[in-house]
Amino acid sequence: SQQGEEDPQALSIQEGENATMNCSYKTSINNLQWYRQNSGRGLVHLILIRSNEREKHSGRLRVTLDTSKKSSSLLITASRAADTASYFCATSKGSGNTGKLIFGQGTTLQVKP
Amino acid sequence: DAGITQSPRYKITETGRQVTLMCHQTWSHSYMFWYRQDLGHGLRLIYYSAAADITDKGEVPDGYVVSRSKTENFPLTLESATRSQTSVYFCASRVPGLTTDTQYFGPGTRLTVL
Numbered sequence: 001s002q003q004g005e006e007d008p009q010a011l012s013i014q015e016g017e018n019a020t021m022n023c024s025y026k027t028s029i030n031n032l033q034w035y036r037q038n039s040g041r042g043l044v045h046l047i048l049i050r051s052n053e054r055e056k057h058s059g060r061l062r063v064t065l066d067t068s069k070k071s072s073s074l075l076i077t078a079s080r081a082a083d084t085a086s087y088f089c090a091t092s093k094g095s096g097n098t099g100k101l102i103f104g105q106g107t108t109l110q111v112k113p
Numbered sequence: 114d115a116g117i118t119q120s121p122r123y124k125i126t127e128t129g130r131q132v133t134l135m136c137h138q139t140w141s142h143s144y145m146f147w148y149r150q151d152l153g154h155g156l157r158l159i160y161y162s163a164a165a166d167i168t169d170k171g172e173v174p175d176g177y178v179v180s181r182s183k184t185e186n187f188p189l190t191l192e193s194a195t196r197s198q199t200s201v202y203f204c205a206s207r208v209p210g211l212t213t214d215t216q217y218f219g220p221g222t223r224l225t226v227l
Contacts, residue, residue, distance in 0.1 A: 030214070031214060041220060042221050043216075045215045088156070099214045100158060103148075106155055
């Protein structure tokens with residue numbers, strides 16, 4: 001079964017607005033990552049937040065992590081049409097650090113110009 | 114070019130045929146992974162490899178075989194393709210280091226089994 005569940009499944013906003021997507025997971029983790037997938041392409045790593053971190057920023061991206069609620073959120077500020085893509089959270093929990101990731105089903109974001 | 118490549122990008126085959134999907138990376142990353150992506154299921158791990166000659170099953174390994182004779186190559190074989198294996202397949206490699214699990218993905222192979 002999938003570790004991560006994402007919400008909403010689809011999101012449509014206007015350019016310039018902020019986009020927030022959420023990810024919940026079931027078991028303890030070492031870190032949580034967010035990836036972007038443009039249509040017909042492979043996934044691209046966006047940001048990683050470790051289990052002992054609560055918030056992280058990278059450019060227009062802000063990620064929060066609440067381990068007590070087993071949830072994370074990805075905020076994209078001042079969205080652009082080029083942000084249109086699917087966004088996936090992925091969790092890593094391996095002791096022994098195999099690096100295996102478990103992906104959520106993704107949020108499809110459409111940013112209208 | 115450096116990076117991770119997959120071939121073919123598109124493949125149509127028939128039920129029962131053997132198909133091999135190729136994955137090549139130029140970074141010498143130890144870990145490599147195969148995923149399939151289907152609507153409603155996200156990405157699911159098929160097999161992964163920690164190093165040459167070391168492979169292990171993921172979440173959905175049935176019907177697939179992998180090998181890793183060289184660090185840079187990680188082919189995925191469907192021994193007898195079935196319609197349920199119609200999917201988009203992604204290969205990935207992991208950035209080395211104990212403190213990061215970041216993965217780099219190839220562009221994917223879209224496989225259709227008729």
